[in-house]
Structure formats: structure tokens, C-alpha cells
Amino acid sequence: MSHVAVEHLHGLEQQLAVLDLSAADASGGGINRRYIPPHLRNSDPSKNGNAFAAGRQGGYTIAPTPTYGWDGGRNNFVNGYHDNCMMAGNSFSRGPPRMERVRGSIGGGFRGNRGGAFNPINAAQPMGFTAYENKDAGGWNTNKDAYTSFSNNRGKSAFYNDRGNTNRGRFDHGGFGGGGGGNSRWVEEVRDEGDWSKPTPRNERLEHELFSGSNTGINFEKYDDIPVEATGHNCPHHIESFQDVDMGEIIMGNIALTRYTRPTPVQKYAIPIVKSKRDLMACAQTGSGKTAAFLLPILSQIYTHGPGEALNAAKTSGQENGKFGRRKQFPISLVLAPTRELALQIYDEARKFSYRSRVRPCVVYGGADIGQQIRELERGCHLLVATPGRLVDMMERGKIGLDYCNYLVLDEADRMLDMGFEPQIRRIVEQDTMPHKGSRQTMMFSATFPKEIQILARDFLEDYIFLAVGRVGSTSENITQKVVWVEESDKRSFLLDLLSATVIPSEVQESSADNVEKPGKDSLTLVFVETKKGADALEDFLYREGYACTSIHGDRSQRDREEALSQFRSGKCPILVATAVAARGLDISNVKHVINFDLPSDIEEYVHRIGRTGRVGNLGLATSFFNDKNGNITKDLLDILVEAKQEVPSWLESLAYEHQHKSSNRGRSKRFSGGFGARDYRQTAAGGNAGGFGGRGGRNQAGHGGNRGFGGGGFSNFYTSDGYGGSYTHSTVDWWGN
């Protein structure tokens, strides 16, 4: 783990010039002054080193961390209990309280808003903490007063105006709850009205459902290699263990149940940042543990503060005619994600961390029955995970109000912009009833930090901390990347050869007993193709060849997509043929081999794809079929291979050379356009990073921009964006001319 304070501030001017966000700062109150990203604002670089960002010339990319799962708890569970330790660096004294907004109360009388039979509290469970004992970890520290320990000088902010909370607050667990039997409405009220910081009773069936999933192995030493850099005003100090920051007994209990042992680097930094109510812009990949990095502290805050106004709004929404639809829900937290599968994945995590709490997570996304989703919402929704389109739909139907959404997360923000979601996102965040920035807390996650994302950060975030998370130390060395020349007509037979070497045919697989781990489960192969038609055709072909395989792409029904994914994950179908839909974000562990049957035209897409493999201890293999159709990716691919110290076929080298001299811009990826020009390189290195990440040394390819300073550490993948006077060029025309 490195926390690097970069000493110099060269390049700041260039950075600002690049951004040129001056007059466009409309959201800044109309003052026509140059926008300076908050984390760059400090005039004393020695205190707040941020040449890191400054030297980046407007954008860089972090290659993905492979999809590490969590340790199965086999080793070193460190802590049994909270130590009530507050971080010395926590900046609770920062500025005015964030949640200042006070909403007028809506409607009057109390009325239970959920007549449904859903009973979140298992009345049959005995109350009292004997039921909470967790022999593994003792994570439930029942004596902890999470609520008061975080009050500090912030006190109860006005936002969490305790209207309706006069009877919230410090109930003993016995005060409520015991009376739950039989009366679902009473139970519902208990769910909302009780002390949100106290765990509700156990539910063994649910507990088993949520936490019995296999925990996949992880090598923490590798994680510790991931360099992280935080810049910004009064950046809270990072934590080293989950016990270093008080997240309350519900969270700690669920951490124990998930058998998370130590925070990943992004969690070490993000958790205290979010807990101290700061906005966050994090460059990190799925698989770095970022889902938990925002869910844990957000949920912790919600447990600590209770539902506040959102509760009353939800209660009374059913009473207002017309204005609100019946039972409009007012989530306290919203997570936006680009793909349906990713949304589901985040939702699944949220269910774990909201176990035994009063928070009810929901997920909405397209392609699924909206009626069903609405019914789920109406049973209560405190944390909503959504894809943008369906959420807008829900808002327009009056099913969701964002008036009390204190926590906003944009996950895979770059991806969402790439997919054209910006209008919907702005519609959701800026043109509706969501609290303004500064009133809400906003967290953005993105693999890259191009200009578009910086603008979004400027518009959505307030005085944010910028977090740059590298990837596992030598990830690129964990993944063996092969590029083979295969003509189109030979691809299928070549694929069969490849598969026969690594995949067990389905008959063999069927024969193994159910209780034995299927051989296929450990050798999942992900085959990427470029088109949906191609995916269908190839799946068909493989099926006829006797392989248990399935496919996922955007034309398949949502049900089929989810089915395919689960069959793949479970090893029932150890081969998945996929289009770009599966390239990013999906946390599919155990992928041993990624095959680029068709290479993508965008190097970033390539990097994301191969990032699906490469788990520690399970060396990953990525094989790409290359032929003369792939000219556009030649140069970038070469750069990646060299950077990752992979074998480079000599024909690729000469092709790249030819290509470079043949034409100028064409075929260059937008993010990597200009590649690693010497100019870029010098500026990045001179920007203060040279030697900064020392690490294991050795990234010294001539002309390989921006990497030397980071040694062998994860930052070797923070590519600078260009060689064109420093501007991040994003063409509005894509490779197909659309």
C-alpha cells in the first residue's frame, strides 16, 4: 500500500488549460470564474500534493483490477470486535455541515404505508442479543453506541431533522420488536420507527441465502501492492482495518458474515472519506472492492442517522392526491449503474450489508417486468440501485421521489457516459427533486478520468476527494496475454483446439457427482465476439461440438442473460460467449481464460475484457485472435503487451510500425489517442511522479509514457490521454461513423 504525497505541482496550469471549464461553471452560482477542481485548489502543494492529477493532462486510464473475490475467511480474521477507534485524520471539523437542507413536512397524520404482508422482522425469533452471537467473529458488538459516537461536533444535522424521531432514537432493542407477532402493519412500523442503528433479529434462512455463497480466495499481499493516492482538502486518513472506523454493529456484523477480513485498498481510503461526509471521485475498477467501499459507509451512515424525512415522506405520499402517485418511495440512497447485470450485482451486495437492518434495498432496471419492480418498491425502498433509463421511467410514473436522496453513487461513470446516459443522468441528478450537491453526498467511480468525467465531477461533486486506485501489483503479469494470427475462416477450428486444451467437455462434466466441485467450475472460459449475431452463431457452433456453453448479449431477454450468467458462474456452462455487455464491471470470478475471438476496436475494451481473468493463484490467460481486420488496434495492443511485459509477436511489432507511419489519427482509440508520446511522458514524470511509486521497479520501455515513475506498481496503467497539446479528444463520431 502506498499513500503517496506528491511533492510538486508542475503541470497544474496545463491541467487547467486543458480542462478549460471556466465559463461553463454554471452550477457554481453563476460566478464567471475559472473552475479549479477542488482537489487542485490548494496553493500549498507540500501539504496537499496533487501533481498526480495535475500532471495527467486531462485524462488517464487505469487498467482493470482483475475480479478478485474475497477471502474465504480461511486466514487471519483479525478482529473480534470494535475497538471504537476514531481515525485521527478524520476531518469532522470540516466546513459547515453538509446536510443542511430542511424539508417541510409533507402531510400530517401517521399512517403505515405498507400494507403488504412482507414481514422483515421474524417475529418468531427471540429478541435480545443472544440471538446475535456470531461465534466466528463476534462482529456484533452489542454494547456499541454507534449513534452517539459519531455525533461529535456535527451534532444532528438539520437535514436529519428529527421530526418523527422524537420516538426514534435510543430505544433498547427490547423496547420494540418483541411485539411484532402477527401484526404485519405493526411490524412495518417497527421496521421504520425503531432505532435504525440496532440490528433487527436474525433470520437464519435469509442469512443462509445471503451469506452462504462461495467466498473466493484472494491473496492479500497482492492487494497490499495496490497503490492508492488521495488528494483533496483535509483528506481523512485511510484506515487499515474495518475496526479503525466506527461503522456500527449492523455493518460490523455483516462484514463478519461476509467473512471480509481486511479492507481492500479502495475501501481503506473510501470508507473514512464517505464516513466523514465528503464527496468522492474515485478512479477504480470493479474487482477492487469498490462496491463495498461505498455501500458500507453509506449504509453505516443511514443506520446511524435513521431515515429522517424520507420516512415521513414515504408515509404520507399515499395521502396526497395526484401530486405523488400512490406510495411513492423516497430512497435515501441511489446507486446508478450502466448495465442491468451490474445493477443486480450491486443490489446483491446491498442485500448482504443491509441484513438485520431496517434498510430495504431495491433494484430497478429495464428488460424486467416493471409491475413486479413497482410492487417491490412499494414494500419500501431506502436504497435504490438502478440503470438510468428505468429509473427515469419510475420517476415519471411517480413511483420514486429523490427529494430525500442524501447519497448518490455513480458507478462506472465513464461507461455510463460512453453509453449515452448523460441526459438521463442529468435528468435524474439535476432536473428533478434530488438535493443539490453540497446537500447530498455524492460518490463517483470511474475507471478513467477523461474530460467528460471531470466535467461531471465538477457539476455533481462538492469539494471532493480524488482517489486514484491502481491495480493489483503485477496484474499484467498475472495475465498471460497471447496474440495469435488467425484468419477469419480459421477462427472456429482454432477455438476448438484452444478449448480442447483447457475445457472439459460437457459429458465428462455431467458425470461428476453434484457434491463434488465440478471440474468446469475452475476453468471458466469467456469468449468475446464483436456482434450479437456472432455470439449466437458461435454458441450454436460450440454447442454442436459438444461443449456446455451459453451466451450473453443485448438481444437476449433479461431472463436469459441472468440465467446464462448464473450457469456460467456455477460452472454448469463453463464457456460463455459474450459481447461487450460482459466486458466490464461484472464480477465473474474463476475465469481462467479470456478468448478474444474477435478483437475489439477499442483498446480500453480489450483491457476490460482481459481483466475478467487473472485471479491471484489462478493465473489468467488471455488469447486474442488477430488478423488484418484488426489494424486499428495494433499500436495500442502493442503498447499494452509491452507494458505488461508480455511476449510480442514480431509481426505485430512490424504491423504497428507500419500502421503508425501509414496514417495519422485513424483507428486510434479515443482514450489512448496519441498513445504514449514522449511529450506526455515527460510531463507526467516531471509532474512529480518520478520515483514516487518506486515499487518493484522496471518499467522502462522507451517512449512508454507516464509509467516509469510508477515503477512496477499499479499506476503503470494510468495512461495519459494524448499527444495533442494535452487535450483529451473525444470524438463524437465513433469508429463506425455513427
Add this chain to the structure above:
DNA sequence: AAAAAAT
């Protein structure tokens, strides 16, 4: 000449 996402 594409994929994704609301219907």
C-alpha cells in the same frame, strides 16, 4: 460495420 439502455 456495434453494443448497451425505457417501451
